[in-house]
Amino acid sequence: MENCLMLMFLCYMIKLITSDSVSVRLVNGSYPCDGRVEVYNDGQWGTVCHYYWDIADVEVVCRELDCGTAVKATYDAHFGQGSGPISMGFVICSGSEPALKDCTSYGTGGCNHGYDAGVICSDSEQRLRLVDGLHLCSGRVEMFRTEGWGSVCDAVFDQQDAEVVCKQLDCGAPVQVLGAAAFGKGKGRVWSEEIQCRGNESQIDICSRSSSQKYNCSHDNDVGVICSGYTDLRLVNGSDSCSGRVELQYLDKWGTVCDACWDIGAASVVCKQLNCGIAVSVVGSDWFGEGSVEIWADVFDCDGNETKLSECSISSWSRAECSHRRDVGVICSSEHIHTTLKSGFRIKLHISTN
Template identity: 55%
Template structure:
């Protein structure tokens, strides 16, 4: 007789988490579905381990950054989760510890947000010819990379580029082909970013340019990096500091090892890690202690992607335990 054919349908369960009001489905305000209603998550204790669970659950790669204070705008409806405490290995945010469904001391100005690496598959801008977070600005236009004229690029545009690339704030806009003359076309539009966009693709643009621009006027950009080595006269050596929520803070030396150091040295373009120093070898820092018990595998692209007890109010550290390191390289970022 004729063969019997079975058709197998694999149905996914209803999504229980989403990212809203960002540049893509891999960036935005965190919302969870509970009792048939979407609600937000409070940013108390929200950190990279919690974000990692969300990014993985959504198929959005690694967590790039966590953002509090309703960075992606205030939500509406219930605040479902507060004091979230994921180990980082959970398959879904709903499996993480928290204060309990609907239990919080929060309001909608403190919604948690996440940026996952998945959005980076839509590359709209890059920096070429410099160390990490610096270089000649190039934008993707009709499937080819084009340079940007310095006359068509201002500080608001720079802030958006730095943010889109996961760097710190814009430090300086440079003209006169500071990072070398580009090749190919010069972009024929002018960005008119407000400065708060998550990527330049969302910025208004004007195509009514009245000047001719050559590669001699290619614009370059210096963004602050998210990690730096401070308080040393030698490059690629010093106290480890990270930029989070607009403020530089230190890292506790608990569990800090060569794998953690290797990630920092690589992120800064400083070669291999040579040594790690604890007990504030490079002097005590100031400001927050952002990370404690850092646990990098060694393959992460940035320190912020490493697991840690990033609980500012819960660490048992002081600035007498600020960690430092020595990298093999001699030329750090600007």
């Protein structure tokens, strides 16, 4: 009998803890980490009014649901109107609260379900893709929204939008923007409202959009993008992994980099990306030998603050006369570097953080 009573008590406590911990959910989104925000209160689920709703509030919801970081706050029942009570309104979060219920709320006066708030978190499934290109980093631009997948009109798409597309897909920088259904016509919707990216956003969903669809677009106007597609980086033929000839992987092919316009800023990014400290020197092919793979002639314009070489501005294929005699090399200030300087005699350089 005593054991049975103890078991009943434990079951009651588990139910109590579970009910108390499930205090927020996302409803009617396309993925688990976006949707209309609903909170559990007095035994039922209710919506949140969008008055004062902002990115700090979204940050709390995304963290509470283990959905990554905040991408966007939505308003005006973007994910449809709820049907239950309106449980919170005039929500003010600092962004550091562990749960939405810990934020300040000032009631629901003047609210209705037309004002239901929503969120988009970073761990939502991919809402962007390039279709029918020659490789994964080129093709027709398609975006996913509540209504499904749709292509983007070329009349409303520019180089800054392409910067965000390539960055979000981890495809480097844009090489070319192509209109007039260069990669074939899509079959879904055509998104024709104007996308207004600055170019530094991490996702296309963060970019602002015009509310009106003023362009008469069809699939004849589907826009396409070709991104640089650099997917990996290595230093070859040095004394360790932090010095050597620079080689980049373009999809499944490795190639050397022409020294045209290559500077210490680009070298700094290479060292940072490889966790090799800072750049010590940029050298030519007489240091680490000539490569035997492809030659990439792109020009990388880095300011040195980027974390990956693919984040630097990359011009279209350089017309400079490149050969393996112009293969560029880099020496980084790794924890231990041993290399050979060629200046009439051999000197052993030892750089150590010890």
